[in-house]
Amino acid sequence: MQTNEPQTPYIPINFAEKFELFSERWLPKVIAELNDYQFKLARIEGEFIWHDHPDTDEAFLVIEGNLRIDFRDGCVHLAAGEMFVVPRGVEHEPVAEKEVKLMLIEPRGVTNTGRVGGERTARNDVWI
Amino acid sequence: MQTNEPQTPYIPINFAEKFELFSERWLPKVIAELNDYQFKLARIEGEFIWHDHPDTDEAFLVIEGNLRIDFRDGCVHLAAGEMFVVPRGVEHEPVAEKEVKLMLIEPRGVTNTGRVGGERTARNDVWI
Numbered sequence: 001m002q003t004n005e006p007q008t009p010y011i012p013i014n015f016a017e018k019f020e021l022f023s024e025r026w027l028p029k030v031i032a033e034l035n036d037y038q039f040k041l042a043r044i045e046g047e048f049i050w051h052d053h054p055d056t057d058e059a060f061l062v063i064e065g066n067l068r069i070d071f072r073d074g075c076v077h078l079a080a081g082e083m084f085v086v087p088r089g090v091e092h093e094p095v096a097e098k099e100v101k102l103m104l105i106e107p108r109g110v111t112n113t114g115r116v117g118g119e120r121t122a123r124n125d126v127w128i
Numbered sequence: 129m130q131t132n133e134p135q136t137p138y139i140p141i142n143f144a145e146k147f148e149l150f151s152e153r154w155l156p157k158v159i160a161e162l163n164d165y166q167f168k169l170a171r172i173e174g175e176f177i178w179h180d181h182p183d184t185d186e187a188f189l190v191i192e193g194n195l196r197i198d199f200r201d202g203c204v205h206l207a208a209g210e211m212f213v214v215p216r217g218v219e220h221e222p223v224a225e226k227e228v229k230l231m232l233i234e235p236r237g238v239t240n241t242g243r244v245g246g247e248r249t250a251r252n253d254v255w256i
Contacts, residue, residue: 009202010197010199010202010203010204010212011204012204012205012206012207012210012211012212013210013211013212014207014209014210015209015210015211016209032187032211032213033185033213034165034185034186034187034213034233034234035184035185035216035235037162037165037233039187039211056163057161057162057163058162059160059162059167063209069138071138074137074138075138076138076139076140077140078140079140079142081142081143081144081191082140082141082142082143083140083141083143083160083167084138084140084141085160085161085162088163105162105233106162107163
């Protein structure tokens with residue numbers, strides 16, 4: 001059916017709608033790119049592994065829930081509406097006692113387990 | 129007074145608290161850096177000017193309010209919890225009928241008026 005409505009590619013990216021599209025934990029999904037950076041949504045629960053990203057900072061932005069990021073010499077607590085940038089090369093371990101919905105911002109190609117790797121490494125560049 | 133509490137630099141960045149620190153419109157404030165990218169908060173109201181950024185994409189993330197971004201061939205409406213990435217070189221004009229609190233993500237050094245410049249160009253790299 002033809003309409004006179006303009007057909008544009010200008011579609012908002014709605015976080016809540018995107019989170020409804022997956023339920024698995026610890027498997028970040030790409031929702032947007034900004035130059036060679038990616039915005040990824042993740043649902044996490046429990047403890048991750050200690051790791052670092054030697055070549056890049058990594059931004060954590062909490063959408064829902066309460067996230068703790070442990071460092072070797074301290075930690076940061078993030079609630080919804082809060083963010084933190086983990087500097088490159090700094091070992092960290094995200095911990096979510098209950099489910100947390102968060103957004104990660106980092107360069108394309110960064111994996112969730114950094115240079116540690118292992119069985120909890122998620123497939124990269126998965127879009128929703 | 130000395131305490132046994134650990135003194136760490138791990139401080140969350142709280143968007144609501146940061147927005148309380150300024151009231152002026154159309155003057156983005158930097159709250160964090162990720163490599164050579166910056167996260168900026170802005171309070172906007174009314175119409176901006178048509179402009180583009182020839183060398184970079186620009187991400188808009190709405191924290192509060194309803195934002196419209198006009199393009200030459202359409203527009204996008206963004207509510208709280210929604211984002212959009214304006215591609216490099218695409219002319220756009222942000223419009224906020226009522227006040228909007230938003231976050232911009234873009235490389236360090238990008239000015240709010242792009243290559244158009246003019247009197248509405250904000251001083252860059254102002255941190256809160």
